[in-house]
Amino acid sequence: MTKSVTVSARRQLAHEIISGGSGLLLALFMWGHVVLVGSILTGERGFDWLATALEDFYIAQPTVVVIFALFLVHAVYAARKIPAQLEERRRLQALAKGLRNSGREYVPTRTGHSPFRPHLDSMLWIWQVRTGFIILVLGSFHLVLIGIDIFTPLFGNIAGIESVSSTARVAAGLWIPYAVLLLCVEFHASVGLYRLAIKWGADLWLSRETLHRIEQVIFWVVLAIGALTLVVLAGWLEPPLAFLIDGGSA
Numbered sequence: 001m002t003k004s005v006t007v008s009a010r011r012q013l014a015h016e017i018i019s020g021g022s023g024l025l026l027a028l029f030m031w032g033h034v035v036l037v038g039s040i041l042t043g044e045r046g047f048d049w050l051a052t053a054l055e056d057f058y059i060a061q062p063t064v065v066v067i068f069a070l071f072l073v074h075a076v077y078a079a080r081k082i083p084a085q086l087e088e089r090r091r092l093q094a095l096a097k098g099l100r101n102s103g104r105e106y107v108p109t110r111t112g113h114s115p116f117r118p119h120l121d122s123m124l125w126i127w128q129v130r131t132g133f134i135i136l137v138l139g140s141f142h143l144v145l146i147g148i149d150i151f152t153p154l155f156g157n158i159a160g161i162e163s164v165s166s167t168a169r170v171a172a173g174l175w176i177p178y179a180v181l182l183l184c185v186e187f188h189a190s191v192g193l194y195r196l197a198i199k200w201g202a203d204l205w206l207s208r209e210t211l212h213r214i215e216q217v218i219f220w221v222v223l224a225i226g227a228l229t230l231v232v233l234a235g236w237l238e239p240p241l242a243f244l245i246d247g248g249s250a
Ligand code: HEM
Pocket: 033, 037, 060, 063, 064, 065, 067, 071, 135, 139, 142, 143, 145, 146, 161, 165, 166, 167, 169, 170, 178, 179, 181, 182, 185, 225, 226, 227, 229, 230, 233
């Protein structure tokens, strides 16, 4: 191997570790986020107590900065695999269309079914690119909004996250971008973890089918908790865990 090939391989490995590592940290953070925002399921008191504690102990302030930085690093390093040229993009579209239609074409077999099946992993990758673009836009908006919340008293009486302003803006219409963001984030994170696991050799211990099933369980469980959280934030449902805080008097 020549020296330049070795240097290029090392650089590729470093990029792979940065994009995979930042993706892994963001996926883990999103599970913490489920607990943080999910505290609204216990009612406004539970939500405000947790938010105030995280701010008083100076956990929320650095976290929002670190997550935003990780978010941008991940976007830059993961995006290097996205075809940049228009011609390549067209080929990607054609590939997506071909994969979607494969298995539907008529092929004269004994059963009448096509022997071709869409390549699941390629389809997942294409949807990861698409959801990634949506997350970049909606996630940046959300992080700026939360940053303003935490560092300024612009929305509410004090600097910090407050249930009054969070629930009011979700009910006023923010539930729409949040619902799209939630769906995209949970898909992107669970598929990302699945792809990462295969890339780093987890399929030596577990079959791809098992890993794919684990990925689907994670996706549906976290999506269900996130959707319930959003419905409570929008005020369409009373907090179902309020009895935990009010001792059954709610
Ligand atoms: C430190 C960083 C973060 C903090 C402190 C935070 C905090 C919050 C808060 C307080 C809400 C309630 C709604 C509101 O006040 O507007 C919320 C909702 C939401 N956040 Fe975040 N967030 C953070 C990062 C992220 C990231 C990186 C994403 C994804 C890209 C995300 C996705 C969502 C979604 C989808 C909702 C809707 C509610 C749900 O989970 O169903 N958040 N977040």
